[in-house]
Amino acid sequence: MAKEHLQETIIAQGVKVEGDFVSEGDVIIEGEVKGNVKTKAHLRVGESARIHADVSAKSAVVAGEIEGKLTVAERLELGERSIVKGDITTQVLSIAPGAQVNGILTMGGGHPESSGHENTLE
Amino acid sequence: MYYYIYDEFVSEKKYERELIAIENRLADLGIAGRVARLALFKHADALIADELRRGHIETVVVVGNDRTMHTVSDAIAGHDVVLGIIPLGPDNQFAKMLGIPSGPAAVDVLSARNIEVIDAGRLNGGRFVTGVCFPKEHGTVTCDNRFTMTSERSGMIEVRNLACGEVQAGEIGNPTDGLLETVIAVEPKHSFFRRASGHKKSVVGSKEIEIDFPEKVTATADGKEVESAHFSITVEPMALKVITGKARMF
Numbered sequence: 518m519a520k521e522h523l524q525e526t527i528i529a530q531g532v533k534v535e536g537d538f539v540s541e542g543d544v545i546i547e548g549e550v551k552g553n554v555k556t557k558a559h560l561r562v563g564e565s566a567r568i569h570a571d572v573s574a575k576s577a578v579v580a581g582e583i584e585g586k587l588t589v590a591e592r593l594e595l596g597e598r599s600i601v602k603g604d605i606t607t608q609v610l611s612i613a614p615g616a617q618v619n620g621i622l623t624m625g626g627g628h629p630e631s632s633g634h635e636n637t638l639e
Numbered sequence: 640m641y642y643y644i645y646d647e648f649v650s651e652k653k654y655e656r657e658l659i660a661i662e663n664r665l666a667d668l669g670i671a672g673r674v675a676r677l678a679l680f681k682h683a684d685a686l687i688a689d690e691l692r693r694g695h696i697e698t699v700v701v702v703g704n705d706r707t708m709h710t711v712s713d714a715i716a717g718h719d720v721v722l723g724i725i726p727l728g729p730d731n732q733f734a735k736m737l738g739i740p741s742g743p744a745a746v747d748v749l750s751a752r753n754i755e756v757i758d759a760g761r762l763n764g765g766r767f768v769t770g771v772c773f774p775k776e777h778g779t780v781t782c783d784n785r786f787t788m789t790s791e792r793s794g795m796i797e798v799r800n801l802a803c804g805e806v807q808a809g810e811i812g813n814p815t816d817g818l819l820e821t822v823i824a825v826e827p828k829h830s831f832f833r834r835a836s837g838h839k840k841s842v843v844g845s846k847e848i849e850i851d852f853p854e855k856v857t858a859t860a861d862g863k864e865v866e867s868a869h870f871s872i873t874v875e876p877m878a879l880k881v882i883t884g885k886a887r888m889f
Contacts, residue, residue, distance in 0.1 A: 524813065524818060524842075524844040526842060526843050527840065527843075528788075529840055529841040530825075531790055531794070531825035532789070532823055532825060533788070533789050534786055535787050536787055537785045537786055538786050540844075545838065547838055
């Protein structure tokens with residue numbers, strides 16, 4: 518019987534990926550990606566990463582650069598050296614001092630007592 | 640019924656005592672069977688096909704090394720048989736990954752008959768089980784026809800079902816996930832002010848991999864060399880039944 522195992526994907530520094538990249542497991546990007554990035558699990562974008570793609574993940578921690586739409590179903594953390602040029606959609610957001618964001622931010626859900634109104638910052 | 644395929648090299652004098660001990664242990668445990676010996680004009684696929692026509696083989700046992708295993712695993716493709724190994728001599732990484740000790744101790748593992756079903760791979764039509772190693776050249780990797788991977792500088796490329804070459808701790812693939820791992824190792828750039836940090840190896844799982852090089856290179860699959868400029872690699876999910884030991888690495 519095949520074992521249940523969601524493989525971790527790593528794009529290390531010095532490697533360039535072009536195309537539609539889809540994964541079931543966690544993804545770590547420290548290199549360059551052009552195209553689309555989609556994972557149902559956790560995404561970590563390292564400081565050396567340069568992503569020119571629409572990105573979709575369940576949760577994410579970003580320390581590098583993303584140019585494209587960023588959609589995170591649960592929690593998004595932007596580190597102090599992170600640069601995001603594109604629209605962000607997420608439920609919970611943490612932005613460290615120094616992070617740069619240029620785009621439309623859309624958030625929703627979160628606290629159980631909340632009315633569930635979407636909050637949009639432009 | 641057990642069918643033993645001996646590689647040519649095990650006839651050398653230096654393996655004689657060990658081979659006798661193995662054969663005695665096989666008899667003691669009641670798992671002795673028919674024996675065939677590979678030779679210049681005796682190939683594994685013909686031997687196995689003949690034996691299958693003759694009667695019922697449940698288990699084909701390789702007595703040899705990684706190259707023997709590579710030849711026999713290709714020959715049993717498409718047949719419902721279990722593959723066992725009695726490793727002799729050097730170059731036995733596959734047996735190590737399966738947790739099979741060398742020599743007579745392997746017979747006890749064989750007798751215990753702990754069977755695992757694992758993936759295999761196809762490289763330009765030929766089967767491999769452990770992995771494919773490429774030399775340090777600039778190659779373009781295309782995964783599942785969806786995306787390509789290239790590196791800034793020449794890097795080592797491996798496609799692993801289990802592992803390539805000498806097994807390093809923690810560097811073994813999962814041979815039961817229906818995927819092959821493409822591993823690209825490129826030394827990251829260092830700067831005077833910042834030490835390179837982070838992962839040195841890229842690891843991506845996929846079912847189909849195409850690798851292109853500007854010129855012909857020699858890849859090594861299960862210890863066997865394959866020369867080409869284009870390599871087409873696919874996974875064969877759950878294609879191989881193998882006997883494993885308790886010390887298996889996956």
